[in-house]
Amino acid sequence: MAARNEFSTVRKVVFGQVLMAALVASGFLLIGGWKSAVSPLLGGFVALLPNLYFAYKIYLAKDLGAQGIVNAFYAGETVKLILTVALFSIVLQIPSVDFLTLMVGYAAVLSVFWFALFLWRD
Numbered sequence: 001m002a003a004r005n006e007f008s009t010v011r012k013v014v015f016g017q018v019l020m021a022a023l024v025a026s027g028f029l030l031i032g033g034w035k036s037a038v039s040p041l042l043g044g045f046v047a048l049l050p051n052l053y054f055a056y057k058i059y060l061a062k063d064l065g066a067q068g069i070v071n072a073f074y075a076g077e078t079v080k081l082i083l084t085v086a087l088f089s090i091v092l093q094i095p096s097v098d099f100l101t102l103m104v105g106y107a108a109v110l111s112v113f114w115f116a117l118f119l120w121r122d
Contacts, residue, residue, distance in 0.1 A: 009116075010055050016112040017048050024108045028101060039098040042091045043105025050083040051109075 021044025029037035054076045061072030091097055 010059070013112060013116045014048075014052060014055060016116065017044070017051065017109045020108050020112050021045065021048060021105060024105050035096065036098075036101065038096065039101040040105030040108070042094075042097060043102040043107075044109045046084065046087040046091055046102075047106045047109035049087060050080040053083060054080040 021041060024044060025037045025041035028040050057072055057076035057079070058069070061069050064072065091102065092099070
């Protein structure tokens, strides 16, 4: 039952990150149209996709024991960082991407972790 609750919390965080990316992009959409919304949406996905990979990696390791979980954590975090760098490298090649609003979307999605610490305690 504890594993179900922990995974439920992960689902809440991922849902919160998707919602945050959509809200930030929607705000830019209302203010400046589609061209303004693309960069923060891409920034949100640059934060979200590596986090999804990391959550999945840890989920797969839940039955491996303490050392297996620690190994999965370090491997997942390493791949997460590599994915983040790769995604930024790809996204920044798009000529119409605005770096500042890209970072706003990225930071907004990452901030969900900070809020989750306070709001979603079981």
